[in-house]
Amino acid sequence: MYSQELTDNNMLRYTRQLVLDGFGPEGQNKLKMAKVLIVGAGGLGSPASIYLAAAGVGTIGIVDYDTVSYSNLNRQIAYSTEDIGRYKTDCSEKQLTRLNPDIEIIKHSLKLSADNVREILVAYDVIIDATDNFPTRYLVSDTAYFLKKPVIEGAVAGYDGILMTIIPDKTPCYRCLYPTPPEDIALNSTEETGVLGMLPGIIGTMQALEAVKLIIGIGQTVSGRIITFDAISSSFRDISWKRRKDCPLCGKK
Ligand SMILES: [Zn+2]
Numbered sequence: 594m595y596s597q598e599l600t601d602n603n604m605l606r607y608t609r610q611l612v613l614d615g616f617g618p619e620g621q622n623k624l625k626m627a628k629v630l631i632v633g634a635g636g637l638g639s640p641a642s643i644y645l646a647a648a649g650v651g652t653i654g655i656v657d658y659d660t661v662s663y664s665n666l667n668r669q670i671a672y673s674t675e676d677i678g679r680y681k682t683d684c685s686e687k688q689l690t691r692l693n694p695d696i697e698i699i700k701h702s703l704k705l706s707a708d709n710v711r712e713i714l715v716a717y718d719v720i721i722d723a724t725d726n727f728p729t730r731y732l733v734s735d736t737a738y739f740l741k742k743p744v745i746e747g748a749v750a751g752y753d754g755i756l757m758t759i760i761p762d763k764t765p766c767y768r769c770l771y772p773t774p775p776e777d778i779a780l781n782s783t784e785e786t787g788v789l790g791m792l793p794g795i796i797g798t799m800q801a802l803e804a805v806k807l808i809i810g811i812g813q814t815v816s817g818r819i820i821t822f823d824a825i826s827s828s829f830r831d832i833s834w835k836r837r838k839d840c841p842l843c844g845k846k
Contacts, residue, residue: 630721631653641721641747644802654717669681671684714737731774745757752823758816764836765835772837
């Protein structure tokens with residue numbers, strides 16, 4: 594399955610990770626063959642996509658229909674001032690290809706909906722949910738559950754960040770935590786809460802780390818637990834989390 598050889602340049606490019614325990618050429622080839630979808634090319638999706646491209650994930654899909662604006666630039670590090678007004682998918686492709694020309698970037702310059710979500714998600718191995726709104730988050734996590742795809746959830750609001758990895762039928766799902774979307778739909782929008790760029794930088798980078806560990810099969814992912822990060826006190830919390838028997842999605846029907 595992982596038969597594609599690494600070129601000499603690739604051996605040099607990835608040399609610092611190739612020497613890691615549990616990594617090696619086999620791990621690198623797993624990354625090369627992997628397809629990761631990033632939903633949302635904003636404050637979380639920017640660092641996630643950059644680190645996954647740098648690590649050599651062979652196919653990175655990016656879903657976003659938005660264009661770059663000035664108010665994005667304090668945290669969306671995939672973009673520059675010259676990108677204002679351009680599609681984030683186009684700018685991400687340019688930036689990630691410059692960083693690593695050996696990988697494929699697939700642009701999905703559209704708004705995810707019930708009509709298109711399944712055909713997009715089905716082509717990928719791992720989904721990174723880097724959205725900024727609850728309707729899309731539920732759409733992605735519900736669809737991924739039915740397609741049996743792992744989802745790495747990340748979110749930020751104000752000075753608070755949260756991270757969890759959901760593996761269908763093995764770990765709690767998103768609806769085990771929040772059975773129905775919160776009434777205050779704006780709760781998840783940085784437009785309302787504000788955000789300092791480093792916070793999505795930290796959480797988005799951790800989402801990329803989760804993806805790499807899932808693909809290679811090393812270490813423990815943040816599944817069956819939730820990690821929260823408080824940027825004001827610079828403290829992490831690790832909270833265990835169980836499946837809900839009456840979960841509307843993964844519970845006993
Ligand atoms: Zn559930």
